[in-house]
Amino acid sequence: MAVTVVKSVADVRKAVKAARAKGLNIGFVPTMGALHEGHASLVRHSTKECGYTVVSIYVNPTQFGAGEDFDKYPRTLDADTKLVDKAGGSLIFAPTDREMYPNYRGADGTWVDLVGLTKQLEGASRPHHFRGVTTVVTKLFNIVQPDKAYFGQKDFQQCRVIQRMAADLDMPLEVVMCQTVREANGLAMSSRNVYLNPEQRKQALCLSQTLTKARELYARGERNAEKISAAMRELIASHPLARIDYVEIVDHDTLASVAEINESSVAVLAVFVGTTRLIDNGYLK
Numbered sequence: 001m002a003v004t005v006v007k008s009v010a011d012v013r014k015a016v017k018a019a020r021a022k023g024l025n026i027g028f029v030p031t032m033g034a035l036h037e038g039h040a041s042l043v044r045h046s047t048k049e050c051g052y053t054v055v056s057i058y059v060n061p062t063q064f065g066a067g068e069d070f071d072k073y074p075r076t077l078d079a080d081t082k083l084v085d086k087a088g089g090s091l092i093f094a095p096t097d098r099e100m101y102p103n104y105r106g107a108d109g110t111w112v113d114l115v116g117l118t119k120q121l122e123g124a125s126r127p128h129h130f131r132g133v134t135t136v137v138t139k140l141f142n143i144v145q146p147d148k149a150y151f152g153q154k155d156f157q158q159c160r161v162i163q164r165m166a167a168d169l170d171m172p173l174e175v176v177m178c179q180t181v182r183e184a185n186g187l188a189m190s191s192r193n194v195y196l197n198p199e200q201r202k203q204a205l206c207l208s209q210t211l212t213k214a215r216e217l218y219a220r221g222e223r224n225a226e227k228i229s230a231a232m233r234e235l236i237a238s239h240p241l242a243r244i245d246y247v248e249i250v251d252h253d254t255l256a257s258v259a260e261i262n263e264s265s266v267a268v269l270a271v272f273v274g275t276t277r278l279i280d281n282g283y284l285k
């Protein structure tokens, strides 16, 4: 295998320094593991644009709330290593909690907290989620010091939050948002799809189907956001195993709900299928 797995910050720094000395630019794909084709496409995106690609695999405890799936989140380092290797990644950073948070005691520590963009949508259901994400991503950016970092559009709000954080804090890198990768039936690839049984998997298709429905209405000239989101809700409600957390049409910069849809509008939704919470989104144009 060409890919190397390291567990310490010092080893990442050493490897990145050596790559830079060879004149290579550094691409970075932060993940929580349980990798799938969506992650592979991020790695390939990076290897196309960067000479050296680092992938982090770390289930970050600070972005999970009480009662969320931190303990049962799938951990599959061997399979993940093979996938990264096949996609052309150069280095995997798979740290322990001790390595990532040696000085933190409970909430005592330094946090990166973006005030705007984080309280609505995912933030409304998961109050400290984005503070955990922005903190760990800042730490990972400081460790890897990439030129470019790649995130999937499936986590649209996360991408916008990280892009805003990088701009606000003058982080010297480009945050690239890559298209969501879907199964042939439309289901957005997600590490959490493994929680679904066959019937739930079928019903989970309602997420991408509502986006198709919203696009059809938009293409027919509908611009009223409430009418489109009502049609989306109705479609989800016809699936007995699905329960809406939120369905909204928002502006892609502010993430605020819009009344009138335009080219910057994105439909975003979170739906429980059984006990699994799934998210999806799409531009309507």
Ligand code: PAF
Binding pocket: 030, 031, 032, 058, 060, 063, 133, 136, 137, 155, 158
């Ligand atoms: O999208 C994810 O997998 C995580 O939120 C990230 C960006 C790796 C931070 O832990």
